[in-house]
Amino acid sequence: MADRILLIGMMGAGKSSVGRLVAARLTWAHLDSDERIQKRTGRTVPQIFAERGEAAFRAEEAQVLAEAVTGSEPCVVSVAGGAVLSADNRRLLRSGGLVVWLRAELPTLATRVGRAEGRPLLNRDPLEDLTRLYTERRPLYQDLADVAIDVDHISPSDVADKVVAAHHAHRVRAAQRDGAGA
Ligand code: S3P
Numbered sequence: 001m002a003d004r005i006l007l008i009g010m011m012g013a014g015k016s017s018v019g020r021l022v023a024a025r026l027t028w029a030h031l032d033s034d035e036r037i038q039k040r041t042g043r044t045v046p047q048i049f050a051e052r053g054e055a056a057f058r059a060e061e062a063q064v065l066a067e068a069v070t071g072s073e074p075c076v077v078s079v080a081g082g083a084v085l086s087a088d089n090r091r092l093l094r095s096g097g098l099v100v101w102l103r104a105e106l107p108t109l110a111t112r113v114g115r116a117e118g119r120p121l122l123n124r125d126p127l128e129d130l131t132r133l134y135t136e137r138r139p140l141y142q143d144l145a146d147v148a149i150d151v152d153h154i155s156p157s158d159v160a161d162k163v164v165a166a167h168h169a170h171r172v173r174a175a176q177r178d179g180a181g182a
Helices: 015-026 033-041 045-052 054-068 081-085 087-096 106-113 126-144 156-181
Strands: 004-008 029-032 075-078 098-103 147-150
Touching (some): 004 081, 004 156, 015 029, 015 156, 033 075, 045 054, 054 075, 054 081, 081 126
Parallel strands (some): 004 098, 098 147
């Protein structure tokens, strides 16, 4: 399997910016699932939700994810927050590389999404919507993650350092396992 880091977590956790930084540090490719969908469809995420509905968006998301985890190049994937809702996606992620959960508390997420422009699942009261979504998703992120990094009080650059360190530790463990089995 190609080297791959899969960043999961809620919207506002910093998956896109941290993904870019980690990819630059490792000189790997970076794939952001929302960006890829927008490129493929020529529509923004809110446009897809408005014109074709959430189910159509989720179908695009599943396709992009399947492509992302079968590529042969080392890659950091910023996985959009809702992708973990699908059992098929969870299976892909589990077998696709090192899964890193950028874990943030609700007040952090609410501050970062601000007025939630461009986020079709958030309405007039983003904190209320985030609370509802996080209640459903938190156990999924928790279950899926090989590593969780608390991002509340640290900069994206420091989060990126921790992701890179987790990747190196994972490699060392894998090499030890292979050595022990040889
Ligand atoms: C969503 C997260 C968004 C985007 C869409 C739905 C979700 O991506 O895919 O608005 O269901 O959590 P980010 O997590 O990159 O913000």
